[in-house]
Structures are given as C-alpha cells and as structure tokens.
Amino acid sequence: MISKSNRLYFIDAMRAWAILMMLQGHFIDGLLNPAFRDHSNLFYSIWEYFRGITAPVFFTVSGFIFTFLLIKGDKTGFDNPRVSKGIKRGVQLILIGYLLRLNIWGLLIGQIYDSFYFVDVLHCIGFSLLGIIFLYVLTTNFKKLFPVILISITLLLFIFEPNYKQLTHAYLPESLANYFTKANGSVFTIFPWFGYATCGAFLSIIFNKFKNYKYLYPIAITTAIIIGLGLLLKSSDLFLNLARTTNVQVFADLFFNNYLFIRLGDVFLVFAVFMLLRNFFSNPTLLKIGQSTLSIYIVHYILLYGSFIGVGFYYFLNHTLSPSIVIPGAIVFIITSTSLALIYENKKVVIKSNINSIIEEFKEGSEPWLVFTFKLTKQYLSKAKHSALKLFRLVKD
Numbered sequence: 303m304i305s306k307s308n309r310l311y312f313i314d315a316m317r318a319w320a321i322l323m324m325l326q327g328h329f330i331d332g333l334l335n336p337a338f339r340d341h342s343n344l345f346y347s348i349w350e351y352f353r354g355i356t357a358p359v360f361f362t363v364s365g366f367i368f369t370f371l372l373i374k375g376d377k378t379g380f381d382n383p384r385v386s387k388g389i390k391r392g393v394q395l396i397l398i399g400y401l402l403r404l405n406i407w408g409l410l411i412g413q414i415y416d417s418f419y420f421v422d423v424l425h426c427i428g429f430s431l432l433g434i435i436f437l438y439v440l441t442t443n444f445k446k447l448f449p450v451i452l453i454s455i456t457l458l459l460f461i462f463e464p465n466y467k468q469l470t471h472a473y474l475p476e477s478l479a480n481y482f483t484k485a486n487g488s489v490f491t492i493f494p495w496f497g498y499a500t501c502g503a504f505l506s507i508i509f510n511k512f513k514n515y516k517y518l519y520p521i522a523i524t525t526a527i528i529i530g531l532g533l534l535l536k537s538s539d540l541f542l543n544l545a546r547t548t549n550v551q552v553f554a555d556l557f558f559n560n561y562l563f564i565r566l567g568d569v570f571l572v573f574a575v576f577m578l579l580r581n582f583f584s585n586p587t588l589l590k591i592g593q594s595t596l597s598i599y600i601v602h603y604i605l606l607y608g609s610f611i612g613v614g615f616y617y618f619l620n621h622t623l624s625p626s627i628v629i630p631g632a633i634v635f636i637i638t639s640t641s642l643a644l645i646y647e648n649k650k651v652v653i654k655s656n657i658n659s660i661i662e663e664f665k666e667g668s669e670p671w672l673v674f675t676f677k678l679t680k681q682y683l684s685k686a687k688h689s690a691l692k693l694f695r696l697v698k699d
Contacts, residue, residue, distance in 0.1 A: 310367075310370075311580055311583040311584060311589065312576040312577050312579070312580040312583055313363060313366060313367050313370075313576075313592070314583070314588075314589045314592030314593060315576055315579075315580075315583035315588060315589070315592055316359065316363050316572065316573070316576045316592070317360075317363050317364075317367070317591075317592035317593075317595050318588050318589070318591040318592035318595075319359075319572075319576075320356055320359045320360040320363060320595075321360070321591065321592075321595045321598050321599065322591070322636055322640070323352065323353070323355075323356040323359075324356050324357075324360065324599070324602075325598070325602050325632075325635065325636045325639055325640075326632040326633075326635075326636055327353040327356055328602065328606055329606060329615070329628070329631065329632040329635045329636075330349070330353075330628050330629070330632050331353070332606060332607075332615075332616045332620065332621070333615065333616070333619045333620065333621065333622065333623045333628050333631070334621065334623055334625070334628050335621055335622055335623060335624060336621055338624060338625055354561075354565065355565065355568045355569070355572065357423065357490070357495070357498075358498050358565040358566065358568065358569050359568075359569050359572050360423070360427075361426070361427065361430065361495055361498035361499050361502065362498045362499065362501055362502035362505075362569045363502060364427050364430065364431075364499060364502065365430060365434060365498065365499030365500060365501065365502030365503040365506070366502035366503065366505055366506040366509075367502075367506070368388065368431055368434060368503070369434055369438075369502070369503035369506040369507065370506040370509065370510060371384055372384045372385070372388060372434070372435070372438060373438075373506070373507060373510055374510065378442050378445075379439055379442035380439065385435055385438070385439065388431055388432075388434075388435045389432065389435060391428075391431060392428045392429065392430075392431035392432040392435070393428065393432075394428070395424045395425070395427055395428030395431070395596070396424070396425050396428035396429065398424055398596075398600065399421075399422055399423075399424035399425040399428065400418065400425075401609075402422075402424070402600065402603050402604070402607075402609045403417055403418045403419075403420060403422070403609070404418060404609070404610060405417075405418070405610065405611070405612050406610050406611055407611065407612060416476075416486070416487065417487065419476060419477040419480055419486075420480060420486070420487045420488045420489060421480045421481050421488040421489065421490055421491060421492075422488070422489045422490055423489070423490050423599075424599070425481070425490070426481075426490045426491070426492055426495045426496070427499070429481070429492055429496070430492075430495070430496050430499035430500075431499075433496055433499070433500075434452075434499065434500065434503050437451055437452065437455075437500075448507065449504050449507045449508070452500040452501070452503045452504040452507070453500070453501065453504040455496070455497060455500045456497040456498070456500045456501040456504065456566075457497075459493050459494040459496060459497035459500075460494055460497050460562040460563060460566070461552065461556065462552060463493070463494045463556075463562055464552055464555035464556060464559065465552060465555075466482075466493060467494075469482070469483060470483050470485045471483050494562055497562070498566070498569070501566065501569075505573075509522070519577055519580070522577055523574050523577050523578050526570045526571070526573045526574035526577065527570075527571065527574045529567070529570045530567045530568070530569075530570030530571035530573075530574060531567065531571070532567070533563050533564060533566050533567030533570065534564055534567035534568065534571070535567075537560055537563040537564065537567065538556075538557055538560045538564075541553045541554075541556040541557040541560060542554075542557045545557055587644075590644060590647070591640060591644070594643055594644060594647045597643040597644075597646055597647055598639055598640055598643040600643070601639045601642045601643045601646070602635070602639040605635070605638070605639060606635070615635075
C-alpha cells in the first residue's frame with residue numbers, strides 16, 4: 303500500500319513547478335524588449351513553448367488536488383465538509399482576483415478602471431472549483447456519473463472552442479461578459495479553461511479508485527505517456543481525417559488551431575515525468591512552495607504589476623530589457639517572490655492574530671465615538687424632519 307503523503311508528493315511538486323514557471327513567464331514576457339522576441343531563435347522558441355504549458359498544467363493540477371481531497375472522505379453531498387470549504391475557497395479566489403486589480407488612486411477620485419473587471423487566472427480557478435462542487439453535489443446519488451460528466455465537459459469545451467471563442471457576448475454587462483470573452487481585455491476565460499480543471503478532476507477520481515493497486519504508478523506513467531504523445535502528435539491528424547470524412551467544419555477548425563488538445567498532451571507528459579521522479583520530491587521547501595501557490599501568486603502580482611498603487615516592475619520596465627538582464631532578473635524575482643510568500647506562510651497565524659487584535663482595538667476605541675456620532679446624527683435628522691414638515695405646513699408652530 304502506498305502512503306497518502308507519497309501519493310501526493312508529485313502533485314505538490316507539479317504545483318511548485320507550475321507556479322515558478324508562471325513567475326518567470328510573467329516576468330520575462332512583461333519586461334523583455336520586443337526586439338529580442340525572435341521565433342527563429344531556438345532558445346526563445348523553447349522558452350515560449352514551455353511557457354504555454356504552464357497554465358494548462360496549473361489548471362489541471364488545481365482540479366486534480368481539489369477533487370482528490372473532495373472525494374477522499376466517507377461523507378457525500380453537502381454533508382461533506384470539503385464542500386463548504388471548497389465554496390469558501392472558490393469565492394475567496396474570485397475576490398482576491400478582483401482585489402489584486404484594484405487601484406487605490408482611482409478609488410480616491412471615485413473611479414474604478416476597466417482593468418478591474420478583467421478576468422484572470424484566479425477568477426477562473428475560483429469558478430472552476432465552484433463548478434466542480436456543483437457537479438459533485440448534483441451527482442451525489444449517481445456517483446458513477448460524476449467522472450463521466452467531468453471528462454465529457456472537457457471534450458465538449460475543447461471540441462467546440464472554435465464555435466464560441468469569437469463570441470463577444472455584447473448582450474451581457476461587460477463585467478460579466480469578461481468571463482466568456484477576451485474581447486474586452488480579459489487574460490483568461492471560464493471556457494475553455496474549465497476544461498483543464500475538469501480533466502484534472504477526472505484524473506483524480508481514476509487515481510483515487512486505484513490508489514491501493516500495486517502497479518498504480520507503472521500503469522499510470524505508461525498510460526500518461528501514450529495519451530500525451532497521442533494527443534501531441536496524432537490529434538491534429540485525427541481531426542483532419544474527421545473533417546474529410548464527416549464534412550463537419552468544427553473538425554477542420556480544430557485541425558488548423560489544435561492548441562487545446564496539444565497542450566493537454568503536454569499536461570499528460572508532465573504528469574508522467576513527475577510521477578516517474580516522485581521519489582525525489584520529498585524536499586520540504588519544494589513541497590511548501592507547492593502548498594503556497596496562492597501566496598506566491600499574490601506576492602508576485604503585487605511586485606510585478608503593482609496591485610493597489612499601480613506601480614511595479616512592469617510600470618518602470620515594460621518591454622525594455624535585454625535577455626542578459628531579464629534572465630538573471632527573473633531568477634532574482636522568483637527567489638524574492640517565493641521567499642516573501644514562504645515567510646508570510648510561516649508567520650501567517652501570528653500576522654492574522656495581530657491584524658485581528660488591531661481591528662478589535664480599533665472597534666473598542668471607536669465605539670464611544672460611533673455611539674456619539676449616531677446620537678448626534680439622529681438628533682440632526684429629527685430636527686431636519688421637523689423643519690421640513692413645518693416648511694410644508696404639515697405641523698403647527
């Protein structure tokens with residue numbers, strides 16, 4: 303029997319790898335001078351390809367670990383404590399996503415900038431978790447349907463992506479439409495990215511079902527390699543043959559822009575690599591990084607994009623650096639963001655306790671003033687009401 307901690311080492315390692323890849327990707331992409339973005343350069347092409355793997359891996363792993371924890375207990379439906387925790391987590395991610403795009407200077411002049419409503423990775427992961435919970439609760443009495451629905455959603459979202467990606471959803475308020483279209487500036491959208499999360503959820507159910515099987519990892523690694531290479535090398539040919547055979551346009555569209563299934567193939571290969579090397583992922587710092595992805599993401603976003611005040615590295619160095627500066631800069635940025643986040647994680651309980659103490663002291667200190675202000679306001683409102691009634695002769699002098 304394989305212990306639970308060993309089973310999850312490779313997942314935490316994958317999350318750590320994905321968040322570190324995201325940090326360097328955002329830093330280099332945001333600060334590298336366009337003159338050096340040469341697709342004929344082998345090193346740049348390799349970097350760009352691997353940068354494209356990061357988000358699919360992150361979404362898939364998020365769906366995997368969340369669902370793995372969701373289904374591991376004996377309780378089901380709303381009786382499962384993971385449901386309420388998951389709802390709280392999903393809403394928290396969405397709120398943090400908006401908070402990171404908030405500009406204090408705009409608030410001071412009574413303005414909320416359009417970028418506040420752009421949808422990013424945290425929004426989509428938050429809604430993905432809520433979507434998985436909804437499907438889990440919906441299929442409480444039909445447990446075998448849960449994995450079928452999950453993988454069906456992945457396939458449907460990926461196959462019909464050419465049909466819905468051009469829709470601007472102008473009939474919706476822009477803040478809501480941003481969840482479904484990039485036309486207004488959103489970085490991510492619910493569809494098709496929810497498909498990677500549901501695929502991860504499906505894989506976690508399969509993994510959990512065979513968790514005690516003696517040859518779990520050999521079979522899982524071999525299967526992941528076969529599926530990964532198949533999607534990577536043969537899925538485009540499959541869609542071309544389907545287009546020729548059926549004359550269905552969507553298959554032809556998929557052939558010409560088959561990035562979703564190719565990236566899914568990359569995800570399976572990444573899973574295979576990390577499962578293969580799972581025995582090397584016991585370093586506490588590495589595992590802590592994998593468990594602290596939200597804090598790392600928040601710290602990197604503030605430093606790079608200047609959340610709240612609009613001043614970060616991107617503000618000063620937007621697309622201005624050469625590779626000789628941006629590469630070592632990315633390394634320093636990764637170390638700094640990760641270190642600050644881990645320091646916060648280690649001190650999180652103390653920090654939250656101090657913040658709560660400050661809030662309580664503020665409440666106690668301000669309570670007399672609030673009572674006085676309330677009474678004073680009540681008196682003025684009463685006098686104002688009486689004066690208005692006299693003005694319109696509804697009461698006598």
